[in-house]
Amino acid sequence: MSEAVSGEWPLYEVFVRGKRGLNHVHVGSLHAADDEMAIRHARDVYTRRNEGVSIWVVRSSDVTASSPDEKDPLFAPSGDKVYRHPTFYEIPDNVPHM
């Protein structure tokens, strides 16, 4: 390989799904040279106490995030729309994951 070697590995965001979890949860970030190494590093760093059965990793640079400056236009309008919450229904006890 002839490309210049940069001093730092790229940053990855790590998502882990727990044994009884229904969805992957963001647990932190780490450095790795490539995608495969990121999976292995995530296994070593974030699942060593039996936390997970599935791992997703994604380059942090590939994440598009909302900006704090947009907080009001994005989120404030939903603050007073109480009728959007499904709290006006009685949910039977046997309906899971609500």
Added chain:
Amino acid sequence: MSTPDPSHVPDHDSVYDGLLGGDDSHWAFGTDFEDPLAGVDTTVPDGVDHRDLATYCLMLGDDALVLSQRLSQWCSNAPDLEEDIALANIALDLLGQARLLLARAAAADPTVVPALPEGSPAPPEDALAFFRDDRDFRNVRLVESDNGDFAVTMARLLLFSTWRLALFQRLTDSRDHVLSAVAAKGVKEMTYHRDYAARWFLTLARGTEESRRRLVSGLSATWPLRAELFSAHDVEVRVARAGVGVDPSTVADEVDVLLEQVFASSGIDRPEVAPLAGVQRRTGRDGLHTEAFSLLLAELQVVARAHPMGTW
């Protein structure tokens, strides 16, 4: 009608809430240290010499214990935080194997366990790890040599894990229930160790000129200790014949094929270095070790030996 409190979103209180089930079952090894062989049938199978079985368990257990100690020396010194934890994980896997195997040795033949002062709380596997002298350790010399740089450590780990994985895959058929259970657990662990080492081997070989230079020199430094892995000690031959152990010479071809694959994809030539001779044909399996081992053992044992009545 109450408005839901927007500040309370249970899923995001702690990222770990979603991962852990709220009971102790997620702790892979429980929350307490107990007899490692509790509930396991430790009867020695018919026709098996107790002393041979114990010695064989010491051999496999000492390999794991000593390499675990070596790998632990990387703690806080690895090239990256991520590698630091990876190496510590591998060391812990090996320590777990060592604990089971030393406990098995003590159960098969209690006379192998060094005598401790009356009332010492040290369990037999600890007595074996911390109170035996170097001549009583049966590990191969490959595991005791110094870590060197990261490339040396990876070359050694590749040679060790390809060999031990092949051994353990056969050991799952052992007539001894404890050994077959230890092997079944170890196979999963060492499949990862081998994958980890092989990936790094390839990465270093195909990385920069400097990483390749270090890998080549690390491999030839480690290679002389490799022949010993496949030379069968009398005890190994006897336990293999009795159907409880594996003759290491029988896995040589299979391990070779694997290594050749790694070498080929890495563009690395098989080293041509003569094996490290024994002393009067005695090697690690006979209790004959290198100077590096005495230093390692001193560091491993000094605290326990200073406090034989200590509770940890």
